[in-house]
Amino acid sequence: MTEALVRSRLERTRGVFRERLGARTRLRGGLSVAWRAAFVVSGLTLAACDGGKTEPGGENTEEKRDATTGLTEAESKEVLARVGERTITLGEYAVTLARMGKYERLRYQSPERQKELLDEMIRLELLSQEAIRRGLDQDPEVELRVTEALRDEVLEDLRRSLPKPEELTEREVREYYEAHKSEFQEPERRRPLVIVLGSRAAADRVAEEAQGASGVAWGELARKHSLDKKGLGPTDALEWAGDRGFVSAPGEKRGENADVPEEVRAAVFGLEKLGDVAAKAVESGARFFVVRLGGTSPARERSVADADRTIRVELIRQKFLDKERELEAELRKKYPIAVDEAAIAELVKKHAA
Secondary structure, eight states, rough: OOOHHHHHHHHHHHHHHHHTOOOOOOTTTTTTTTHHHHHHHOOSSSHHTTSBBBBTTOOOOOOOBBBTOOHHHHHHHEEEEEEEEEEHHHHHHHHHHHHHOHHHHHHOSSSSHHHHHHHHHHHHHHHHHHHHHTTGSSSHHHHHHHHHHHEEEEEEHHHHTSSOOOGGGGGHHHHHHTTTTGEEOOOOEEEEEEEESHHHHHHHHHHHTTTTTHHHHHHHHHHHHHEEEEEEEETTTGGGGOOOOOOOOTOOSTOOTTOOOOOHHHHHHOSSSSSOOSSEEEEEEEEEEEEEEEEOOOOOOOOOOTTHHHHHHHHHHHHHHHHHHHHHHHHHHHHHOOOOOOHHHHHHHHHOO
């Protein structure tokens, strides 16, 4: 790989590594470049609000401003720092800010933080240039990471082309809800409390003693006999001793709970009232469980309003996957692909021998 090609590839991926970098320098008139970029990107300048007709200082201009950064072409080219033959521009800094979340950008407003980040940016450039000088860019693992970074940038660019969840229409949300209504029907869930013992005889004795016990009495039995001491500390509520969380009925995929063995799951759905305890302990995995019904959550159907955010996020996810498939199909037509099946077969044969 030629040095020119390496430089070109690294240049395209530098933006990936600058997402948390900023810079500080001074413009004529005393306003820092970093503050100026921050104002533009945050939409706080009149230039950003008026479509690029007014400078932060009040001067009128008709120059076209970039839709992402709010900077003119000339402003974007202003140099903040030089590292060897490389320059770090205001445009690069503004793009870095634009890629951050609104609240993350607020962290980069103080001169101290901006100077610190400029130092990081310079360090990145120094090390990347030294890596090229040492030929590390030709390492297969480095080339793979660069390729992966480029891939991720293409996919991120694809994501940025999608609408925001709140921009989807109510009709789209309603149509998805109607087509997937069964997904928004939540099953009944029950909350088993358990006392875990090592023998059938001991478990059945505790089960008999627990019949009709109050919440506090149940907790005291758990502290005295249970092998599972989780949630049984001196400050834990006795009424919730042995709590395993909610679980749906046996056979219901939605609402499964890995902490609840199937035998316990079946037993808790065989109880009628809150506080009821199964007459006999149930066995699972060489342990015996005394089961109490600690709570219930009735079945319900989520309304379209309840499911609104969930649906919008899912629709955006599906739109992204559709666009990703479309892009891959387009690229497969654009760039010919030839797989050497004979070479693969020979390789498999060699390793199988």
